[in-house]
Amino acid sequence: MNVDAAGLEREIDELAAISSAPAPAVTRILFSDEDIEARAWLRAKFSAAGLSVREDAVGNLFARWPGSEPWLPAVATGSHTDAIPNAGKFDGVAGVLGALEAVRALQREGFRPRRSIEIIMFTAEEPTRFGLGCLGSRLLSGVLGAAEAADLRDAEGRSFDGLRTGAGCSGSLDSVRLSAGCYRAFLEMHIEQGPLLERAGIDIGAVEKIAAPAAFRVRIQGEGGHAGALLMPARRDASLAAAELALAVERAALESGSADTVGTTGVFRIEPDAINSVPARATLEIDLRDTNLATRDRAEATIRAAADSIAERRRVQIGIEVINSDAPANCDEELVSMICDSTAATGCSVFRMISRAYHDSLFMARVCPTAMLFIPCRNGWSHRPDEFASREAVAKGATVLADALRRLAA
Amino acid sequence: MNVDAAGLEREIDELAAISSAPAPAVTRILFSDEDIEARAWLRAKFSAAGLSVREDAVGNLFARWPGSEPWLPAVATGSHTDAIPNAGKFDGVAGVLGALEAVRALQREGFRPRRSIEIIMFTAEEPTRFGLGCLGSRLLSGVLGAAEAADLRDAEGRSFDGLRTGAGCSGSLDSVRLSAGCYRAFLEMHIEQGPLLERAGIDIGAVEKIAAPAAFRVRIQGEGGHAGALLMPARRDASLAAAELALAVERAALESGSADTVGTTGVFRIEPDAINSVPARATLEIDLRDTNLATRDRAEATIRAAADSIAERRRVQIGIEVINSDAPANCDEELVSMICDSTAATGCSVFRMISRAYHDSLFMARVCPTAMLFIPCRNGWSHRPDEFASREAVAKGATVLADALRRLAA
Numbered sequence: 001m002n003v004d005a006a007g008l009e010r011e012i013d014e015l016a017a018i019s020s021a022p023a024p025a026v027t028r029i030l031f032s033d034e035d036i037e038a039r040a041w042l043r044a045k046f047s048a049a050g051l052s053v054r055e056d057a058v059g060n061l062f063a064r065w066p067g068s069e070p071w072l073p074a075v076a077t078g079s080h081t082d083a084i085p086n087a088g089k090f091d092g093v094a095g096v097l098g099a100l101e102a103v104r105a106l107q108r109e110g111f112r113p114r115r116s117i118e119i120i121m122f123t124a125e126e127p128t129r130f131g132l133g134c135l136g137s138r139l140l141s142g143v144l145g146a147a148e149a150a151d152l153r154d155a156e157g158r159s160f161d162g163l164r165t166g167a168g169c170s171g172s173l174d175s176v177r178l179s180a181g182c183y184r185a186f187l188e189m190h191i192e193q194g195p196l197l198e199r200a201g202i203d204i205g206a207v208e209k210i211a212a213p214a215a216f217r218v219r220i221q222g223e224g225g226h227a228g229a230l231l232m233p234a235r236r237d238a239s240l241a242a243a244e245l246a247l248a249v250e251r252a253a254l255e256s257g258s259a260d261t262v263g264t265t266g267v268f269r270i271e272p273d274a275i276n277s278v279p280a281r282a283t284l285e286i287d288l289r290d291t292n293l294a295t296r297d298r299a300e301a302t303i304r305a306a307a308d309s310i311a312e313r314r315r316v317q318i319g320i321e322v323i324n325s326d327a328p329a330n331c332d333e334e335l336v337s338m339i340c341d342s343t344a345a346t347g348c349s350v351f352r353m354i355s356r357a358y359h360d361s362l363f364m365a366r367v368c369p370t371a372m373l374f375i376p377c378r379n380g381w382s383h384r385p386d387e388f389a390s391r392e393a394v395a396k397g398a399t400v401l402a403d404a405l406r407r408l409a410a
Numbered sequence: 411m412n413v414d415a416a417g418l419e420r421e422i423d424e425l426a427a428i429s430s431a432p433a434p435a436v437t438r439i440l441f442s443d444e445d446i447e448a449r450a451w452l453r454a455k456f457s458a459a460g461l462s463v464r465e466d467a468v469g470n471l472f473a474r475w476p477g478s479e480p481w482l483p484a485v486a487t488g489s490h491t492d493a494i495p496n497a498g499k500f501d502g503v504a505g506v507l508g509a510l511e512a513v514r515a516l517q518r519e520g521f522r523p524r525r526s527i528e529i530i531m532f533t534a535e536e537p538t539r540f541g542l543g544c545l546g547s548r549l550l551s552g553v554l555g556a557a558e559a560a561d562l563r564d565a566e567g568r569s570f571d572g573l574r575t576g577a578g579c580s581g582s583l584d585s586v587r588l589s590a591g592c593y594r595a596f597l598e599m600h601i602e603q604g605p606l607l608e609r610a611g612i613d614i615g616a617v618e619k620i621a622a623p624a625a626f627r628v629r630i631q632g633e634g635g636h637a638g639a640l641l642m643p644a645r646r647d648a649s650l651a652a653a654e655l656a657l658a659v660e661r662a663a664l665e666s667g668s669a670d671t672v673g674t675t676g677v678f679r680i681e682p683d684a685i686n687s688v689p690a691r692a693t694l695e696i697d698l699r700d701t702n703l704a705t706r707d708r709a710e711a712t713i714r715a716a717a718d719s720i721a722e723r724r725r726v727q728i729g730i731e732v733i734n735s736d737a738p739a740n741c742d743e744e745l746v747s748m749i750c751d752s753t754a755a756t757g758c759s760v761f762r763m764i765s766r767a768y769h770d771s772l773f774m775a776r777v778c779p780t781a782m783l784f785i786p787c788r789n790g791w792s793h794r795p796d797e798f799a800s801r802e803a804v805a806k807g808a809t810v811l812a813d814a815l816r817r818l819a820a
Contacts, residue, residue, distance in 0.1 A: 133686065193639035227674035244657065272676075279678070356639045
């Protein structure tokens, strides 16, 4: 398979330059100028490859290479191109541009698909703007309803519905949901975002399971006051309650009994946020994941008990809102085996593994048989400017993906 | 003394309406549109009272009622009108508008001062914009040099020097410093910002000592990563290190051996501040105060030791920068006695107390004999929208202040 490794690397760099953060950092927030510019850039790339492009009502992009029997359920592949603040250039992007290069490699070798092949760029895999990840695939799978989506508001109070139409997406939100059986399969290529493949010197991870994420927003109401005048025993400092809760999240993950449990307080904001003011309010956002739902539920219960105890001891109110709480997904065993076959056919090494991170595949698995292939990234780093996957690693992923697409579309 | 209690209350309300936060909250950040509008409003009030107004190169306002022997050192009084985000309407303002009403009351009763009386509105008592409180009085007293002040930068990187000229302040920063002996005395009236007067049912607190504030900026550098993929033992989460340090600040204050020690982590910011990202960096701002310098220094040493231990255990870097570290001030005993005499003469009750909060008087005490008078405020609340001092409490403060000004200026 003649994947153009250098060309693929060049395209990844081109897309990385469309960013609101200076290089090497990449920031592309949903419906920001950069997100909109990246979409236009991507559409041009799809068109140049002879693919017909459709955009749905929320900005999910579908680039189709029609098969000779276009009435058959298509084979889908893809990922996302949005990026959290100060992220890197491979997360999501490798799976979108890797899929495009896989399609072009198949075209170059004269392959004529029987089933259509469709590359999907999902809207807003990252939860940055609305605090809810995988907006596009949640809507495609029906896990998120049109009415709920329309009501989502960002930190500045702007609605998802207003922003998507402002960004040029038209049509009803109800039209986004996919019908069952619309795809023969969905394959997502992605950087591992963990260190296992690199450490083991393995080219491809065939993902069997995707860890179950849950996200919580915690609002803490204490009492403000003057930092000089309010004596310590009288205080009801919301920030210190938040600090204790963040540490309790860490402890609940460390002591869950499973090395796979991870708990993160990624958002920590206080008000008034002034040096001479006792913090009156705090907002935390907590991400808790496990490959085992029961273990995760136990960790959640531990965190809730800690919140109750902190609230009582510090005389503050703590409200916990569930942003999302999704069940783990199993990948389709036939597809996982096929990925392993494709690695053998293309001379790549493979092992089976789980995905600790959260992907659009989690939701696509509800719609059609789904599998993921991981490629190694340096030190397992992700969501940071020095996230890195080598030219060779990305090219090997695209090669295996192309082989699997050929098997599925033939 | 015929202080117009209702008129004074009305003026406090008028000034509170000049705010970037909706009522009842008041926000007036240095050189914001609201701060500039408040200054214009105040100049008009001063002029209407027949006072001649001068503004120095950093926006300190001086409103002068000339005495019959204008060559004598003047009697000064005043406070500030800037307000932290979501503050109340009395902090600082009571001392500026109370002084103005005291002067008008003296004018109404036909008093002819021998010494000039000067009302000072100090620039930026609150540290919101530059992280350094009492900018105006620090410069007046020479504690802060012109070159240091010029270099100060706000969170958006804008310089103090650029902002003050943008706000219409002209002249050299070197011209701001007061010469020794320029004032006979400085008196500052202020809400207590603590509960003691209200609880005891006392009208006036005669302040003998102002607590010693120190402020620190802490920068923590950990390592970011994906919240789903980065396993717990491998993390170097900057936010959790910050959480532990904020709790250590509280503990150091609680266990200092003195009930007067207060320690506050009023600023707590993390990056990237995204729910699915392990925090890579954190910035804290810490305020530590005591009436006893040695006790405060011990608490600071405890916090620094905690930072070292957290940094080592969590494998993060913690840098601590001293923003300011000021010695406590003693009020002038002759002036404190005079305030007590004035309360007796005007039928008010008084007790002697310390100021736990930080005021322009701390710096004016380096330039001339200084004292403060406190008035009660509800529950001791301050730096919050429901900060409240009754019409009667403010009027009593203005009455005692007027009596003291008459004694000093006669």
